[in-house]
Amino acid sequence: MFDFALLKKLCLANGVSGREDSVRKMIEEEIRPYADEMYVDALGNLIAMKKGENRAPKKVLFDAHTDEIGFIITGITDDGLLSFSTVxxxxxxxxxxxxxxxxxxxxxDGVIGAKAIHMLSAEEREKLPETDKMYIDIGAMTKEEAEAVVSLGDSAYFKSDYVEFGDGSIAAKAIDDRAGCAALICMMRKPLKYDTWFSFSVQEEVGGNGGKTAAYSVAPDIAVVAESTACGDVADAKGNARVCVYGGGAVVSFMDRGTIYDKPLYDHAFAIAAERGIPCQTKTMIAGGNNAHVIDSVRGGVRVAAVSVPGKYIHSAYNVSHKDDIQAVYDLLCALADTLAEQ
Incomplete structure (x- = not known):
């Protein structure tokens, strides 16, 4: 079974792109008893291999990224406010x-602020301020006071709790992609049919640098990216605009903005899901992207598939995902680990 206590622990950790050390160390401690090989590469990817009951005829890699979206401090004003850029x-x-x-x-602690609404001109009220018009207020009154506790290049993170609500919903920051990380950890805890490689990669949110280097090192024949993907099934979204359905199970993509996925692997994922009774769906819109777009072109090429958790309000302070969908993603990843080495 998927470990939701582990997901909570991972979501509450901070690890914006390029600053994933604390998350990686947490994962290292979790997988150390189960990994037959484990190392950290120069970029910060955690790469591990667990031996299975059989030697794998094809090398299979499962990837999940450890980083989250966030902010980086770019300046400090005379009155102690912090300017920032998004990561x-x-x-x-x-x-x-x-x-x-x-x-x-x-x-x-801090709060992201901007000019108060009662100070805005009529024209300014018609549009949302850009991030370069916002600042982080940490309670400092002067530049010197702020510089005593903050430096340029420091990261900033949404301060969010982990909340379970409704009938199986979870709200937290960084479900994208700590759910994928937790799924891979849970896979390593169980016996595997074949030798299997795992990468807990860095810097996915800024282009997939970690996924590319991890795949180059491992040189897999097949890679499965365990991810989260945006679902649009809000009140005014109809048909294909829903992208995928919250509560509809694991999402297997045929194409996104970075990747055209391997068709036999796509078909196999649905076949094995049907065989094992795992709820499964596809994305109905060409949108988003993940590490597959950098993994598929390393070395002589890698066959890729993506299995994702549907997520509402993705890339915000509170992603919302359903426990049943996360469990379905974990179940499908386990099914693929049993069978992909033969594909």
Missing amino acids: GGINPSVILGRAVVVGDEHPV
């Missing part, structure tokens, strides 16, 4: 007014 794709609409934590070793 990864974040819409300004989900930023304003949010609580954040700035820094890693000695974190400080």
Whole structure:
């Protein structure tokens, strides 16, 4: 079974792209008893192999990224406010007014602010402020006071709790892609049919640098990316615009903005899901992307598939996913680990 306590632990950890050390160390401790090989490469990817009951006729890699979207500090004003840039794709609409934590070793609390609405001109009220018009307020009154606790290049993170609500829903930051990381850890805890490789990769949110280097090192024949993907089944979304259905099971993609997925692997995923009674669906819109777009072209090429958790409000302070969908993703990944080496 999928370990939701582990997911909570991982979601509450901070690891914006390029600053994933604390998340990686947490995962290292979780998989150390189960890995037959394990190392960290120069970029920060955690790569592991677990021996199975049989030697694999094809080398299969399962990848999940450890990083999350967030912010990086770019300046400090004379009155102690912090300017910042986003790390990864974040819409300004989900930023304003949010609580954040700035820094890693000695974190400080802050709030993302902008000019108050009663001070805006009529023209300014018609549009959302861009991030370069926002700032992080850490309660400092002067530049010197802020510089005593924050440095340029420090990371900032959404300050979010892990909340279970409704009939099986979870809200937390970084479900994208700590759900994938937790699924891979749970896979390593169980006996495997074949020798299997795992990469807990870095910097996916800024282009997939970690997935590319990890796949180059492992040189797999087949790779499966365990991810989260945006679902659009809100009140006014109809038909294909829903992308995938919240509560509809694991999402297996045929194409996104970066990858055309291997058709036999795509078909196999649905076949094995049907055989084992695992809820499964596809994306009905060509949207998004993940590490598959960098993994598929390394060395002589890699056959790729993606299995994703449907997520509402993705790339915000609170992703929302359903426990049943996360369980379905884990079950399908386990089924693929049993069978892909033969494909």
